[in-house]
Amino acid sequence: MTQPTPREILDQWMQAVNNADVETLLNLYDANAVLIPTFSNRTRNTPEKLREYFEQLGSRPELSIALHEKTLIVQDLSNQLYTLGGIYNWRFAVDGEVLNFEARFSYVMDLSKPNPIVHHHSSQIPRTL
Numbered sequence: 256m257t258q259p260t261p262r263e264i265l266d267q268w269m270q271a272v273n274n275a276d277v278e279t280l281l282n283l284y285d286a287n288a289v290l291i292p293t294f295s296n297r298t299r300n301t302p303e304k305l306r307e308y309f310e311q312l313g314s315r316p317e318l319s320i321a322l323h324e325k326t327l328i329v330q331d332l333s334n335q336l337y338t339l340g341g342i343y344n345w346r347f348a349v350d351g352e353v354l355n356f357e358a359r360f361s362y363v364m365d366l367s368k369p370n371p372i373v374h375h376h377s378s379q380i381p382r383t384l
Contacts, residue, residue: 261329261337261364264371265322269343272320275313281305284372285365293345293358293377315347323357335366342380 259267264283271279281302284290290299292308299305312318326341338361345356356379363374 258366259371261339261362261366262327264364264366265327265339265362268372269320269322272312272318275318277306277309277313280309282370284375285368285370288370288372289374291376291378293356293379317353318345318347320345337364337366338362339364343377 268280268283270276271283284302284305286302288300288305290305290308292299292312294312295308297304299308321344323342323344328340330338332338340359340361342357342359345358346353348354358377358379360375360377362372364371365373
């Protein structure tokens with residue numbers, strides 16, 4: 256079986272978000288991964304804390320995410336270690352209205368691991384500086 260590329264892992268992650276598939280999301284993260292999430296002020300650094308975050312996020316009505324393709328930067332750091340960065344757009348309903356939240360993201364992926372995401376940071380883009 257061919258090892259997935261960092262982009263393919265990102266695509267799997269986005270598809271899992273769009274399907275509210277918490278198990279697939281969790282299986283992409285290493286057991287010691289750190290998540291600094293978009294919609295929480297708490298760092299998540301255990302599988303239980305990641306599950307809690309993704310279950311809460313997955314319960315949002317009309318949840319979806321899409322990548323701004325031209326913003327994606329993939330860096331090969333060596334020995335199957337990669338960083339990815341860019342901008343994606345979250346959408347979900349709040350009080351019956353579908354809202355958009357642009358966020359910048361960065362991942363560190365170690366493709367030698369079965370669960371390759373070892374670090375993930377995502378934060379909403381400030382509206383003004």
